[in-house]
Amino acid sequence: MFESAELGHRVDKDDYEAEVPELRAQLLDAQFDLLDCATFSVVILVNGVDAAGKGETVNLLNEWLDPRHVVTRAFDVPSSEERERPVMWRFWRALPPKGKIGVLFGNWYEYPIRERVGKRLKRSVLEQRLAEINRFEEMLTREGVVLLKFWFHLSKDAQKERFKKLESDPLTRWRVTKTDWRNYKQYARRHDVAEHVLRHTSTAEAPWIIVDGSDDRYRGLLVGRTLLAALRKRLDIGTRWKPRLSTAPMPPQLDGRNVLRELTLDRPMSKRDYDHELERLQGRLAVLTRGNGFSAHSLVLVFEGMDAAGKGGAIRRITAALDARLYQVVPIAAPSEEERALPYLWRFWRHVPRRGKVTIFDRSWYGRVLVERVEGFCSEADWMRAYEEINDFEDALTSAGAVVVKFWLAISDAEQLARFEARANAPHKRFKITDEDWRNREKWPLYERAVCDMIDRTSTETTPWTLIEADNKRYARIKVLRTICERLEAAFDAQKGAKA
């Protein structure tokens, strides 16, 4: 894999100086075309062996480009805010918006490689990480991101020579640390791990580009030209660009049976039973979220349901049991301008709670496979791929200790109509019924199909959907509260079990 990169590629000074002015002009033009169209972003990953010129090359690239539209981020030790969230959270924070170029040092490859070299990561766990990375990068490229992955390589001898040279100059001596020499001793092992990682994460959409790091002019031109070619290729495709399409069809529904229709939506519950249960469950939830067990977890609640299904009312019965300092309710409507400039899930990642906290989503990332699918706000390819992306997202949350509880509040067509009419006649403005609400009612069968697909494809062992029979609000609220308490208790028990 590194054979070509050990040939000692060189570019003559004269050839270099003849080429650079034109390359710079073309890079700048391409960068400004990117800025003007702002239909995609470029993410450049910079990885490789120590002293192979990663920093120098990026500095050079920044000289050639307009640095005002390049966002460079180097990741070192995670901050306290980052440590309490899924590992990918800090990379999501650093993604560039459409129109910009992001350069990421010490990115999502750094930790798995380093830990595997140090034998702190089992082979099987590494495989899992790489599979996650592949899915994450596939999501990025499908979102239109141009992803360039550069691996800067040096042979063992060349690395040693470079270290010696840096050490001999008082101005650069500080750059060679004890860690560098320690790493040098592990050169062979790092080499093998890197080769494995690169081989398993080189994909058609985002192949690794191995850069021979021994000559500064060679590596500068290689990276510059690669970037230029990638920019030009995408700019030329322009608005005709489409993510790779899946041709797999959704299975047909052969009879009228589905998980929603099997539900008995109207469940009786007396006012007395409700009051009693509500108090008991709110007390239980209050104790659960205030106790010590919760400090190793966070709680992510997702509420979906047709209009007027009672999401708001259910949420209020939960927040009434929580300390206001612990939770945030995030109502999801149309994305903002900043959110639209980033991959779809970015707007949800930004609200991921830290440990000991609760985030309640009133509508959520499932909008993509519900309203956006039904209304045609996104392409079929977009919502088809959303199922796996959502599963990965929720996996990342649960892996970081989050308890994810998802509710579909199911009401009948007749009950929705009754509630709409009651709202239309209510004196309070907070229950406005819009024309859109009435229009959505006409699409009931389409929504029903979308909901059933969603449940089939995103109800997983760790993040199952809970269907709530919601024609009776009392029954629905009690079932919601009980489910949350049970899921939290199960998570605490599992935690204790893991410790014991």
Next chain:
Amino acid sequence: MFESAELGHRVDKDDYEAEVPELRAQLLDAQFDLLDCATFSVVILVNGVDAAGKGETVNLLNEWLDPRHVVTRAFDVPSSEERERPVMWRFWRALPPKGKIGVLFGNWYEYPIRERVGKRLKRSVLEQRLAEINRFEEMLTREGVVLLKFWFHLSKDAQKERFKKLESDPLTRWRVTKTDWRNYKQYARRHDVAEHVLRHTSTAEAPWIIVDGSDDRYRGLLVGRTLLAALRKRLDIGTRWKPRLSTAPMPPQLDGRNVLRELTLDRPMSKRDYDHELERLQGRLAVLTRGNGFSAHSLVLVFEGMDAAGKGGAIRRITAALDARLYQVVPIAAPSEEERALPYLWRFWRHVPRRGKVTIFDRSWYGRVLVERVEGFCSEADWMRAYEEINDFEDALTSAGAVVVKFWLAISDAEQLARFEARANAPHKRFKITDEDWRNREKWPLYERAVCDMIDRTSTETTPWTLIEADNKRYARIKVLRTICERLEAAFDAQKGAKA
């Protein structure tokens, strides 16, 4: 100050239950009116003595309101990201957007009070903090924020009684800590410090509201009704709301002399001298930003100047000397939708660098007193107040170790015309000249006046403006680089001096 709050106010259960339903309905209506108009936000500060019902009252308020549009934040130990920035950074991050209600526990009052009680803060430093808080809150209210400050009070005996009661119940025992009892012993001192702080930060626009914390129904109603009245009052004023106006006029200019016209804009510099100086200064800057001295600082560079003054070119000569991992260039254009929903300076606070990093603003917060003033994008009252707000902002930066260097790149009318014409004929898209650029030229005298006022009012001892004679690009770039190096060296020397 606390006399009325020690009377033991109580509300009967019957009266309470008679009033609450109507209060809730009105609060919800007002909250939804706020959400609909989205022309202002509400910030509620919650402070006071321990066990006076702060948390309970906010929980109750959240029950009454729609929690989806309330953002509650409790501030405890600052995170590592927060510690490396000015103290107010974390509060700026937590400000609610227009249309929302933000509840802030442990806000900007917490630290000064606690430190003064513990005698870790001198009286004179406390006074300075309070003056800063007053100016910050004045800025908030002028930005249209409805600021409600609640102080929850208990007499010493009432506090002791409350602690005993909490300790006697196994379900609430955990809430009383050793720290609480330690604080209790200092009750008298806390009382005196709080009285002093409250007296000096109670203003006409944002007075403190003292809440007798001994009865839960009383304090709930008091806070609920206060919030309702504040919301209604502002909603009724509607779009007629204006921040308090200053009637002070800007002084007239009696002759044609001003700081810009005194400059000799065209300074000769040979290509040879330029190349030599450029290399020398870039090397000096490279060493300065990579050395140990920089780890206690950050660098904030501000570039302002007429169109085509050479800001971009000067910035590129700086970034060429910096490691790409260290800096961000932030080009400032029209604010995004999310930025428009928050106080003016929010969009700049979000880019404040942590220690060891550089942020370069290509145009900046000075837009308010330049383009926004000249084009009438904001009211006179808005740009008049911006001078002091900007000075406070930059003070906050320098207090946290930032070196703030501000450049005005001055070119002559003739030189701008020549550059515009050259650009109009250039083949590269990156130098587009728009109709707006030509229109702005016609307003040259208005801009000149605005620039002179800006320099007079915001050139301070710690953050002076550096005027750059920029008709000759070489001279301008060298002066910019030299100024940055000198300012950094001065800061490092001062740091060493302070240590010695």
